[in-house]
Amino acid sequence: MKQLLYSLLLKLLHLLFTCAELVYGAVQRLMWQFSRVPVTPPLADICANGRQLAKRPEHLGVILVEKDICWQTLADIILWSTAYGIHYVSLYDRSGRVRAGAEQQLRPHLERRRRALFGAVPCTVSLVEGGAEPGPTANGHSGDGGGQYHVSVALLWEPDGVGDMVAAARRLCSEVASGARRADSIDRHMFGEQLRAAAAWPDPALAIKLGPVRALLGYLPWQLRLTEVLDAPPRRPLLYRDFHRLLTAYGGIQQRMGT
Known part of the structure; x- marks a missing residue:
């Protein structure tokens, strides 16, 4: 018992x-x-925060060096950038996972997050691969909470970096060999025009690195001379306050540099 x-x-x-x-x-x-996952501020507040930045990049790069892709984070970065008045965003990952999953993974997150943030306010996102020309920028994306917002998003991977430079050099060499171009006429500006991934796009002034790897894994090398690279916090999905802190830090760096 x-x-x-x-x-x-x-x-x-x-x-x-x-x-x-x-x-x-x-x-x-x-x-x-x-x-x-706190509540994201209303669109008007995000736009106001964007106007208060000391400086904001025209082109924001996102470098993925993490094992798993957080599609919500990518969608949020794109839409927050749009509200801030950033017209170009490029997403780079070495293996091309973002490009492969753009329609099945990224698009649904973009639409869901767009409805939550913009509501009835018109907002369009153009996804383009590598060196494709971005669509025409819509009128009225002034970052004031009204009108229409538009952002062009480039989907980049490793061949758009070093591979693109090799292809550009081969094209120029072929033109010189055929007599279509003089060798002494080639300079860095002409070479830059040959790069498909750089066509019609300004260089990214700021790149946000997502992931713990302390490397850029082949990110477009000719653009890094003008790009400030900042590490995002490790939490996923990325919080709006973290995104704003990164943009604020970028503005502070540019002010100290006098640019």
Whole structure:
């Protein structure tokens, strides 16, 4: 009888500890969930924050060096950039996962997040691959919460970097060999015009790196001379306040440099 009571008592204690662990885990998950996904500010507030920046890039680059892609983070960065008046965003990952998943993964997140942020306010996002020409910029994306917003998004991967430079050099060499171009007429400006991924796009003034790897993994090398690279916090999805801090930090750096 005594042994049976001891056995029942141990089972009861085990049950109580198990329940306590489950409750504690649930509470921790809820606290983490609410702390990492706060409500994004209204569109008018985001636009106002953008106007207060000391300087904002015309072209924002995003470099993915993480194992798993957070599509919500990419969608949010694109739409927040649009509200800030940034007209060009490029997404770079070495293996081309973003390009491959643009329609099935990125598009649905963009549409869902667009409805949540912009509501009935017109906002269009043009996705283009590598060196494709961006679509015409829509009128009225003044960053004041009214009119129409438009952003062109380039989907880049490793061949758009070093591979594009090699292809451009081959084209110029072929033209020189055929007599269509003089060798002494080639300069860095002409070479830049040959780069498909740079066509009609300004160089990215700021690039946000997503992921813990301390490398750029083949990011377009000719653009890095003008690009400030900042690391995003490791949490995913990225919080709006973190995005704003990165843009604020970029503005502060440009002010100190006197540019």
